[in-house]
Structure formats: C-alpha cells, structure tokens
Amino acid sequence: MTAALAEVLRVEDFAVHYRTPRGPVKAVDGVTFSLRAGERLGLIGESGSGKTTMGTALMRLHRPPAHIVRGRVLLNGRDLLALSQRELDAMRLGEIALVPQGAMNALNPVMRIRDQIEDGILAHGTPTRQELAERVAQALARVGLQADLADRYPHELSGGQKQRVALAIATVLNPSVIVADEPTSALDVVVQRQVMLTLGQVQQGIGAAVILIGHDMGLIAQFADTVGVLYAGKLVEYGPIDDVLDAPRHPYTRMLVDSLPSLEAKRELRGIPGLPPPLLNLPPGCPFAPRCPYAFARCQDETPLPQVVPPGQRVACHLYPTHAELPVLP
Amino acid sequence: MSGFLRSPRWNASLVVGLLILLAVLLMSVVGGALIDPSEAIVASVTPSQRPSTIYPLGTDSQGRNVLTMLILGTPQTLRIGLIAGLVGIAIGLVLGLLAGYFGGAFDATVRVMSDALMTVPGIAILLIIAINVGHMTPVLMGLTVAALSWMYPTRQIRAQVLSIRERPYIAVARANGATEADIVFREIMPNLLPFVAASFVGATSGAMLASVGLEALGLGTNDVHTLGTMIYWAQKYSAVLRGQWWWFGPPIGMIATIFVGLFFVSAGVDRFANPRLRQQT
Amino acid sequence: MSALLELKDVTKTYGGGGLLRKRPAVVALDNVSFTIEDDNPTITAIAGESGSGKTTLAHLLLGHIDQTKGIVRYRGQELSRMTADERLRFRREVQPIFQDPFAAFNPFYRIDHVLTMPIKRFKLAGSAVEGQRLIVEALEMVGLRPRETLGRFPHQLSGGQRQRIMVARALLCRPRVILADEPVSMVDASLRATILASLQQLNRDLGISVIYITHDLTTAYQISDNIVVLYRGSVAEAGSAERVIHDPKHPYTRLLVSSIPVPDRRRRWTGEHLPDTEGPAARTSLGCKFAARCPNAMDMCWSNPPPPYRPDEHRVASCFLHRDSPVLESTDVSAVFMGR
Numbered sequence: 001m002t003a004a005l006a007e008v009l010r011v012e013d014f015a016v017h018y019r020t021p022r023g024p025v026k027a028v029d030g031v032t033f034s035l036r037a038g039e040r041l042g043l044i045g046e047s048g049s050g051k052t053t054m055g056t057a058l059m060r061l062h063r064p065p066a067h068i069v070r071g072r073v074l075l076n077g078r079d080l081l082a083l084s085q086r087e088l089d090a091m092r093l094g095e096i097a098l099v100p101q102g103a104m105n106a107l108n109p110v111m112r113i114r115d116q117i118e119d120g121i122l123a124h125g126t127p128t129r130q131e132l133a134e135r136v137a138q139a140l141a142r143v144g145l146q147a148d149l150a151d152r153y154p155h156e157l158s159g160g161q162k163q164r165v166a167l168a169i170a171t172v173l174n175p176s177v178i179v180a181d182e183p184t185s186a187l188d189v190v191v192q193r194q195v196m197l198t199l200g201q202v203q204q205g206i207g208a209a210v211i212l213i214g215h216d217m218g219l220i221a222q223f224a225d226t227v228g229v230l231y232a233g234k235l236v237e238y239g240p241i242d243d244v245l246d247a248p249r250h251p252y253t254r255m256l257v258d259s260l261p262s263l264e265a266k267r268e269l270r271g272i273p274g275l276p277p278p279l280l281n282l283p284p285g286c287p288f289a290p291r292c293p294y295a296f297a298r299c300q301d302e303t304p305l306p307q308v309v310p311p312g313q314r315v316a317c318h319l320y321p322t323h324a325e326l327p328v329l330p
Numbered sequence: 331m332s333g334f335l336r337s338p339r340w341n342a343s344l345v346v347g348l349l350i351l352l353a354v355l356l357m358s359v360v361g362g363a364l365i366d367p368s369e370a371i372v373a374s375v376t377p378s379q380r381p382s383t384i385y386p387l388g389t390d391s392q393g394r395n396v397l398t399m400l401i402l403g404t405p406q407t408l409r410i411g412l413i414a415g416l417v418g419i420a421i422g423l424v425l426g427l428l429a430g431y432f433g434g435a436f437d438a439t440v441r442v443m444s445d446a447l448m449t450v451p452g453i454a455i456l457l458i459i460a461i462n463v464g465h466m467t468p469v470l471m472g473l474t475v476a477a478l479s480w481m482y483p484t485r486q487i488r489a490q491v492l493s494i495r496e497r498p499y500i501a502v503a504r505a506n507g508a509t510e511a512d513i514v515f516r517e518i519m520p521n522l523l524p525f526v527a528a529s530f531v532g533a534t535s536g537a538m539l540a541s542v543g544l545e546a547l548g549l550g551t552n553d554v555h556t557l558g559t560m561i562y563w564a565q566k567y568s569a570v571l572r573g574q575w576w577w578f579g580p581p582i583g584m585i586a587t588i589f590v591g592l593f594f595v596s597a598g599v600d601r602f603a604n605p606r607l608r609q610q611t
Numbered sequence: 612m613s614a615l616l617e618l619k620d621v622t623k624t625y626g627g628g629g630l631l632r633k634r635p636a637v638v639a640l641d642n643v644s645f646t647i648e649d650d651n652p653t654i655t656a657i658a659g660e661s662g663s664g665k666t667t668l669a670h671l672l673l674g675h676i677d678q679t680k681g682i683v684r685y686r687g688q689e690l691s692r693m694t695a696d697e698r699l700r701f702r703r704e705v706q707p708i709f710q711d712p713f714a715a716f717n718p719f720y721r722i723d724h725v726l727t728m729p730i731k732r733f734k735l736a737g738s739a740v741e742g743q744r745l746i747v748e749a750l751e752m753v754g755l756r757p758r759e760t761l762g763r764f765p766h767q768l769s770g771g772q773r774q775r776i777m778v779a780r781a782l783l784c785r786p787r788v789i790l791a792d793e794p795v796s797m798v799d800a801s802l803r804a805t806i807l808a809s810l811q812q813l814n815r816d817l818g819i820s821v822i823y824i825t826h827d828l829t830t831a832y833q834i835s836d837n838i839v840v841l842y843r844g845s846v847a848e849a850g851s852a853e854r855v856i857h858d859p860k861h862p863y864t865r866l867l868v869s870s871i872p873v874p875d876r877r878r879r880w881t882g883e884h885l886p887d888t889e890g891p892a893a894r895t896s897l898g899c900k901f902a903a904r905c906p907n908a909m910d911m912c913w914s915n916p917p918p919p920y921r922p923d924e925h926r927v928a929s930c931f932l933h934r935d936s937p938v939l940e941s942t943d944v945s946a947v948f949m950g951r
Contacts, residue, residue: 046799047770159661188660189826193870193880215800218829218872222880245874259804260874261833263856269833271805275769498709499717501675502725505707506780507699507732520719 008176008209009035009096014071016050016057019064025279027053027066029233032306035177035209040200042220042241043213044256045230048276052101054230055181055213059096060088076176094124097170099180104162107154113140113165114150120172139168142205143198160191164198174206181213196223217260221245229253232277232287235306239313247325249315251292254326286318293329294319344598350591354404354584361401369395370402370555381576388576391567396560400580403555406468407538408588410556413472414479414537419530421476422483423522429484430491431514440488444481452478456540460549468554471544475537482536483529490525494518524599531596535589542585557581614687615649615820616672616705616788620942621681623667639667641844642681644943647788647820651950654814654821656831656852658867659841665824668841669792672822673707703733706781710793712773716765722776723761726750729784749779753809771802778806782813789813792824807834828867832856837948840864843900846919849944850926860928862905899930907932925949 016028027050035041045051056062058073060080073080075096080088092098100106108116117136121127127135137147143164154162163183170178180199184192200223203210212224220227220241227244229237229252237250248254255272274291277283286292289299296318304316310324319326369375373393381388387396425444429437447455459474460466494500495518503517544550545558546565564570564578623640641664647655659665670676671683674690683690685701693701709715716725726746729735736742747757753775765773774794781789791810795803811834813819825831831838832852839849840863848861859865872880898913899905905912911931919942920933927939927947939946 046801189828189872190660190866190870193872196872197880216872217800218874221874222872256801257874259801261804261807261829263829263832263868263871263873266833266853269804269808269811271803271808272801273805275771276799498711498714499725501673501707501709502715502777502780503717503728504675505673505702506725506729506784507702508728509732512728512732517717521717 006037007034008037008076009211010072010074011058012072012074014054014058014073015069016053016062016066017069018053018066020280023280024069026233026282027279028057030071031228031230031233031235033228033235033238035211037176037209038204038207039226040203040210040212040224042224042227043211043230044215044217044220044227045213046215046276048232048279049230050233050279051213051215051230052181055098055179055211056100058179058211059092059098061098090124093120093170093175094173095175096177096179097173097175099166099170099178099183101182101185103166103170103183104154104159104186107162107165109154112151112153113157116165117150117169117172120169124173135172139172140165142171142202143168144194144201158191159187160195163187163191163195167195167199167202171202171206171208175208177209177211178203179211179213182215183212184219185214192219199223217245217257229256232282233279234287234316235314236288236316237313238306238315239311243311243313247311249309249313249320249326250288250317251294251319251326252288255293286316294327341598341601343594343601347591347594347596347598350587351595354408354588354591358401358405358408361397362405365395365398365401367398367402369398378572378574387580388574390563390577391569391572391574392563396577396580399555399560400557400584403557403560403581404584404588406551406554406556407541407558407585410468410472410475410541411534411538413469414476414541415530415534417473417476418479418533418537419483419526421480422487422529422533423519423526425480425484426487427491427514427519427522430488431495431518437488440484444484447478448481448485452540453543456544457547457549460544466549466551468551468556471541471550471556472537475540475544478540479533479537483526483533486525486529487522490522491518494521528596528599531592531599535592535596538585538588538592557585613649614646615685616647617645617682617684617943618668618671619644619682619684621671621678621683623664623671623676624679638844640664640671640678642942643668643841643844643846644681644941645839645849645945646943647822647945649787652787652814652818652820653836653948653950654811654823654834655945655948656823656825656835656838657841658825658828658831658838660826660867662843663841664844665826665841666792667844669707669790669822669824672790673705674701699733703729703784704787706784706786706789708774708777708781708789708791708794711797712770712777713765715777716773718765721762721764722768722773725776725780726783729780733784735783735785745783746779749783750776752782752812753779754805755779771798771806774798774802774806775809778809778813782817782819786819788820788822790822790824793826794823795830796825796827803830810834828856828871836950837945839944840867845900845916846927846929846944847901848926848928848930850947851949854923854926860922860926860933861901861930862907862932863901864928866904919944921947 012032014028014031018025018027043051053066057066057068068081075091114136117139118132121132121135136150140147140149145161145164184195187195212220214220224241227241228235229250231252237244237253244253245257248257259271272291277287285300285302286304289295298318304318306314306316307320309315309320375389375393375395377389377393378391379385379389385395387400389395425440429440455478456474459477463470500513500517503513542558545556546561548562550556550559550562560581561578569577620642621640622642625637625639626635657665657668671678688697716722730742730745736745750757750760755772755775760768760772760776795806798806807830810821814821823831823835835852837850838852838855840847842863847863848855855864856868859868898915899917902908902912909931917929917931919927919929919939920936921939922928922933922936925947927944
C-alpha cells in the first residue's frame with residue numbers, strides 16, 4: 001500500500017539555460033514537480049516551451065550549449081545533479097530511463113535487436129548466458145513482441161515494432177522512472193495507440209512512474225493522470241488531468257484546450273493569436289501576458305509564482321487567489 | 331557587407347589562411363616594385379653567392395638573384411593555380427548542374443567520364459599534354475592542369491544538385507510558374523555557392539601542386555620564372571649536392587607556405603559554408 | 612457540372628523493373644478515380660496513414676509525377692498533352708501547400724522572393740506598385756502584418772508565420788484548387804486552428820476548392836465537406852465528413868476513428884490488443900488489402916477484392932460487410948460527395 005504512494009522523483013526549481021553569443025536562453029526556468037511510483041505525468045508544451053530540453057536535462061543527457069543553472073533532481077532520494085559521472089551512469093537505465101524522440105531511429109542499424117537489449121543489461125551487471133537470453137525474451141514479451149524478433153535487424157521491423165523495442169531497451173532493468181519524449185511522433189494513429197498501451201502495460205508491470213512529454217493534449221489525456229503545462233520554460237499549470245481539462249485555471253491552458261479540434265461536432269476553429277515569446281532576454285512579468293486576454297498591469301511587471309487553486313491545481317497566474325476560476329471571456 | 335563581415339561564421343582557420351595568402355600576395359606585389367627583374371636573367375649577377383646583405387637569398391649557379399626569381403615566380407605559380415581552379419570550377423559548375431538536374435543520358439555520360447578520368451594516373455595525362463605543347467606559358471600550364479581539376483568539382487556539385495532538386499522549395503518555385511532556367515540558375519545555383527567556394531580552394535591547391543610537379547620535371551615554362559621552374563633548375567644544377575640550400579630552399583618554403591594557407595582557408599570555408607560543421611558555441 | 616480536376620482509373624506503381632534483377636513492384640495507388648467540380652468548391656480530405664498513397668495522389672494531382680495507368684485531366688485536358696500555355700494555367704490554378712514550412716523556402720532569399728515570383732511569372736499585376744499591393748493584401752488575408760514579415764529571411768520567422776506566408780503565396784496566384792499536404796502537422800497546436808480557418812475562409816469567400824491531405828482525422832472532420840479514406844492505395848471509404856466520422860462503414864475507418872486520442876474524460880482507448888500489423892500474408896493476398904488486420908474478415912475477403920458498395924446515398928465503402936448494398940456505378944468516388 002505505502003509503496004504505491006512513495007515519491008520516486010522530486011524536481012525542485014530546475015533551470016536549464018543555453019549559452020549563446022547574445023546571452024542566455026532560458027529554456028527551462030525554475031520548474032518544480034514530483035512523481036509517485038506508478039504515476040503518469042504528461043508534460044505538454046508547444047515549440048519554445050522547453051519540454052524537450054527538460055526531458056534530456058533531467059538525466060543530464062543534455063549537450064552544450066545547454067547547461068543546468070540551478071535546481072535539484074531527487075531520484076529515490078539521491079540528487080542526480082550532484083552525482084559523479086560513474087554514479088550517474090549507474091543510475092541511468094537502472095533507475096531512470098529515457099525513450100527519446102525518434103527512438104526508433106536511434107536503434108543501431110548494424111546490430112541485431114538481441115545485442116542492443118543485451119548492451120543495456122551488461123552495462124549494469126554480469127548475468128550468465130542463460131539469464132541473459134531469458135531477460136531478452138522477457139523484455140520483448142513485456143512489450144508484446146515475439147522472442148524471435150531478437151535475431152532481426154532494425155530495418156526488418158516496422159515503425160511501431162522499433163518503438164516498442166526502444167521501450168524494451170529502456171525498461172529492461174526495471175527503472176523507477178521512464179521519461180518518454182514524444183515517443184509516438186512519427187507513428188500512425190493506430191500504431192500510436194498500440195505503443196502507448198504497451199507503455200502503460202510495461203509501466204504497470206514494473207511499477208514505474210512515467211513522464212510523457214508531448215504536444216498532443218489528446219494523447220496526454222488518454223494516457224496520463226497528471227498534467228503539467230509548460231510555457232516559455234515555466235510550469236504555468238499543474239494538476240490532475242480531469243481537473244485541468246474540465247476547468248483549466250490558467251488562461252493559456254484554457255485557450256489551448258479551446259483550440260483543440262473536436263470529433264464530436266463541427267465548430268469554429270479558434271487558435272491562440274500571437275506568438276510564443278523568444279526565450280532570449282525575456283521581458284519581466286508573466287511570459288504569457290502579451291497574448292493573454294485577461295492581462296492587467298501587474299502581469300507586465302511581476303512574474304507570477306505557482307499557487308494552489310482548488311480543486312487540485314497549481315497555477316502561476318495573478319488572477320488567483322482573487323478569483324476562484326477563470327472569468328468568462330467576452 | 332558589414333553584416334557579412336560580422337557574421338559569426340568566420341572562424342580562426344579561415345582568417346589565418348586568408349592572412350597567410352594575403353601576406354604572400356603582398357610580398358609579391360611590394361617586392362615586385364622593389365626588385366630589378368633583369369637580375370633574374372642568366373649571368374646577370376655573380377653566381378653561387380651565399381645569402382648576404384646585397385643578395386638576401388643569395389644567387390644561383392647560373393648567375394641569377396634568387397630573391398628576384400622568388401618574387402617574380404610566386405605570382406606566376408599562384409596565377410597558374412588560379413586559372414586552373416577557375417576553369418575547373420566553371421566546368422564543374424556547368425556539368426554538375428546540368429547533369430544533376432536533367433539526369434538521363436547526359437548525366438550518365440558525365441559521370442562515366444569524370445569517374446574514368448579520376449582513376450587514371452593524372453601525371454600520365456599531364457605529361458602527355460605538356461610534352462605536346464609547343465611553347466609553354468603560364469596560361470597554357472594553367473589550362474593543362476585544368477584538364478585534371480574539373481572532375482572532383484563536377485561530382486561534388488552534381489551530388490549537391492541531386493539533393494537540392496528534391497527539396498520542397500523547388501516544388502514551390504514550380505508552383506510559382508518558374509521556368510526550368512529559373513530553377514537551375516535562380517533556385518539551385520545560389521545554394522551551390524558555398525560548395526563551389528570549397529571546391530575552388532581544393533581545385534586550386536591540386537592544380538598548383540600538379541603544375542609544380544610538371545615544372546620540376548622540366549616541362550614548365552622556359553622563359554618565365556615560377557616556383558616549380560626554380561626547383562627544376564636547382565635540381566638540374568645539383569644544388570642539393572652542392573649544398574646551395576638558398577637556391578632550392580626558398581621555393582620549397584614558399585610552396586609550403588602557400589599550401590598551408592590554402593589548407594586553412596579550405597578548412598575554414600567548409601565551416602563557413604556548412605553550418606552543421608560549425609563548432610558548438 | 613463540369614469537371615475541373617479529375618483522376619480517372621489512376622494507378623501508380625513504383626519499381627518492378629530493373630536491368631539485371633527484378634525489383635519488387637509497389638502499387639502506391641490502385642485504380643483510384645475522383646473529380647473536383649468546377650462550380651461547386653468544396654473541401655475534400657484525403658485521409659490515410661503512411662503507405663496509403665495519399666502523398667502519391669498529391670504528386671499526381673500536381674503533375675509532379677506521371678501515372679502508370681489511367682488519366683489525369685485538368686479542365687478536360689490531359690496533363691501530359693498540354694500546351695505550354697495550358698500548362699502554365701494549370702500551374703497557376705492548382706496550388707500546393709507543403710508540410711514543412713521551413714524547407715518550403717529557398718534559404719538564399721528573403722521571403723519576398725516566394726511572393727514576387729508568381730506575380731512576375733503569371734503576370735498577375737500590371738505594375739510593380741500593383742504587385743506590391745497584391746502581396747500586402749494576401750498577407751493580410753492570412754492574418755500577417757506585412758511590416759513584420761516582408762524583408763525577412765525564413766529563419767527569422769516562426770513556423771506558423773512561414774506556413775501562413777505559404778498560404779498567402781497560394782492564394783496570391785488566384786487558384787481554383789489548393790492542395791494542402793499535411794499543412795499543419797509541423798505547426799504548433801495553437802496555430803493550427805488559425806491556418807485551417809484561413810483555408811476554410813478561402814473556400815467560402817473566394818470559391819477555391821481545397822484538397823486537404825492528412826493523417827489527422829479530427830482536423831479532416833472539422834474543415835472538410837467530404838472525406839476519402841485511403842488504405843494501401845485503394846479507397847476504403849468515402850463520403851460526407853460528418854457520416855464517415857460518426858458512422859464509419861469500413862472496419863479500417865472504424866479502427867482509425869477509435870484510435871484517435873481524444874482530450875476527453877470519456878476514454879476511447881479500450882485496451883484491446885490489436886493483431887500485429889504487417890504480416891507477409893497481407894502483402895500477397897489477392898483479396899481485400901485490409902483482411903489481415905480486419906476484425907470482421909470473412910472467407911470471401913481473402914479471395915477477391917471488395918468492389919465499392921454504396922450503403923447509402925452519400926457513402927462508398929469497399930467492404931463485403933455491405934455486399935447487400937448496390938455497387939457504385941462508376942469508379943469515381945466523388946459521385947457520393949455532398950455539396951455544400
């Protein structure tokens with residue numbers, strides 16, 4: 001019972017900047033959240049929101065000119081940002097695994113599937129040949145693939161199969177946290193569902209927590225329990241998916257949800273006017289203020305801090321706590 | 331223009347290379363005004379003198395001022411390289427563009443020809459041509475060497491054209507009513523310039539080396555000094571055996587300097603032109 | 612009711628030849644016919660997954676590639692037999708919008724280049740001043756501010772801005788048909804609605820027919836009058852968008868619609884395990900191409916390909932489930948399309 005509620009990941013005031021000749025680009029600007037075992041978190045953002053940087057930087061897989069400026073990433077109690085390279089390598093795959101964007105293209109084209117799965121296992125231990133073969137078969141079965149796939153090469157597999165292999169490799173050592181960055185971006189909608197269901201099954205099987213990073217609210221709604229909305233490197237809203245979709249508290253979330261086309265009935269298509277702000281030399285105040293229909297004076301001067309708003313969300317918006325919910329738009 | 335000069339694509343390699351070549355050019359120009367060309371004629375000065383204040387690089391066994399020959403010869407060698415480089419690039423651009431864009435039999439022919447010639451030992455071809463040229467001049471030497479400098483640019487440019495041809499902006503140009511000429515010259519060609527620049531440096535270097543080789547074998551110009559002919563004369567009159575380092579040393583040193591400069595420029599141009607090769611800041 | 616752009620029994624096969632050894636032939640498009648009418652500008656969606664043939668269809672309609680069998684006609688004239696003038700008119704009147712808003716621009720030029728060229732080549736304006744006015748008008752029509760976009764290089768603008776410039780470019784040519792190939796799949800969600808809304812506006816206000824090629828059935832439903840669902844080169848189902856999405860008749864369409872992740876608490880993903888996709892049997896089967904994945908497959912599905920049945924007035928479904936319905940007379944699926 002208690003195991004289900006144990007906190008596996010805690011991210012505190014995480015900030016990642018890119019060094020450029022014209023100053024720092026604040027891709028991730030002070031993000032805080034936590035994950036319990038078995039929880040599914042969806043991080044949604046558009047281009048320029050910082051979501052991809054977050055995915056790689058969490059495990060220190062980012063490359064220069066990105067660099068972590070501040071924060072703590074506590075995985076099972078240990079701060080990933082404070083570990084030595086060797087300790088970090090041991091944690092990776094073993095306790096936290098990344099399924100990167102276009103993972104299926106990250107498979108080595110000249111190695112058999114079996115060898116690629118074994119790579120991960122062998123990096124963290126020395127099983128016998130018998131054990132190794134068993135674990136490979138187990139890893140494939142867990143993602144719904146037949147054991148004989150292990151002897152094939154990546155080009156002999158379909159896109160969905162490759163993605164599931166990538167999942168198998170990521171989860172072969174039963175990590176506590178799986179970070180999936182747009183895992184289905186190049187896949188057909190039918191295969192996408194298959195892969196996401198597989199991810200869910202695997203995750204439940206090993207009791208891991210999942211961070212799903214993406215831009216498809218529908219996908220996140222179908223898969224995640226909790227959602228975090230990223231805008232200009234900040235977490236502007238965070239809470240249970242049902243609450244956020246039913247009653248979005250942040251204006252950006254509200255407009256984002258409103259802009260989603262529906263399958264139920266035809267209606268007028270509405271976008272969000274304006275553009276996301278450039279992350280270089282971001283002006284003070286709320287980053288969404290220029291596009292926000294509710295903006296007032298305070299929004300231009302003061303960056304809003306996250307606060308708890310009923311029923312269960314955390315929102316960074318000056319409308320609260322004065323208002324209980326978003327006022328009706330004209 | 332100022333935007334071009336301030337572009338962050340300039341890099342150390344390119345700047346160093348250009349400076350070296352600029353120095354070489356300056357030396358030729360300034361030196362050319364200061365020397366007396368008659369001292370480069372046989373028996374014009376005391377022969378076999380070691381370097382001194384009167385003759386900073388000494389004199390050769392034929393009675394010629396080495397420094398004068400160096401200053402006269404360097405721009406000639408550069409000229410040969412440039413002519414060959416330009417001819418090679420011009421041919422490469424035309425053939426590569428047309429073969430890459432139109433494909434078909436023409437493309438097949440160009441490919442077979444350039445591939446075949448690339449595998450034949452260049453020196454053999456050059457020898458045959460050079461032997462048959464009656465009176466060799468720097469321009470003729472440049473053209474001779476150009477016979478071998480067009481293949482690689484052709485292939486390179488053709489490969490680029492094949493890739494660019496499939497880009498969506500070509501389809502957009504078609505949708506905009508572009509004629510075939512529009513597409514080849516206005517859409518594709520401007521995007522080839524970085525590759526042309528890179529190929530040019532390579533072609534020029536190769537051409538210079540080839541010309542020096544031919545000249546060192548005695549097939550160079552008779553009456554005009556070049557760096558290669560200096561080496562030929564030095565070798566012919568046993569300057570090495572006689573220890574007359576001031577005769578064979580300077581031309582070799584100058585060739586080496588030019589090549590170092592070209593090498594740096596080539597590495598730098600690649601990075602200037604191709605953003606993906608640039609260092610992460 | 613004259614035909615503007617028509618595809619008649621068009622098949623496109625790739626490969627199959629080869630000097631020394633035969634390469635396997637891939638039938639990208641298999642005997643497809645449909646027509647865009649002149650006097651009835653509608654928005655038609657061609658929906659399908661990768662390998663469905665939708666991209667091939669786009670290339671054929673734009674005249675970029677030649678068909679293996681069948682006829683492609685514009686204003687009654689076969690594309691391959693057009694005179695230079697007819698060809699130029701075709702180019703102007705059938706305009707594309709491509710998927711990648713960055714690759715659609717020649718990086719050497721400012722964005723103005725892509726707007727000034729059609730004016731010159733199609734002689735759309737009598738003077739430079741008038742040309743400039745047309746450009747400004749087009750930009751404003753898609754919601755862009757000329758001062759913020761003209762004179763810039765493509766990399767200085769956002770993906771959404773670039774794609775809108777492409778829409779402006781298309782309408783600048785005063786086309787009759789706009790062929791939009793996944794126009795918003797590489798654009799942010801918040802901007803998709805804006806771009807799609809402008810396509811709808813062009814259709815409504817300027818009478819331009821739009822062919823919207825996509826894998827996203829949700830947006831296809833939202834903006835189209837009719838949808839054609841392609842599966843491995845053949846038409847699985849076609850008809851009014853409303854009915855195809857809400858009452859799909861073909862098992863493949865049903866599979867597609869049920870796989871769409873909806874941002875709704877009412878979960879649609881039921882979790883059934885689908886049979887593993889590409890089996891070798893599916894490729895060599897003589898019958899229905901979908902048989903290997905179909906939950907309703909019957910014996911007859913494996914031996915013969917199903918003809919296009921017409922289960923109701925505005926629907927075509929190539930599936931033996933509807934063998935009691937009449938067969939569509941011609942192969943032209945647009946016969947079941949609904950006008951506006």
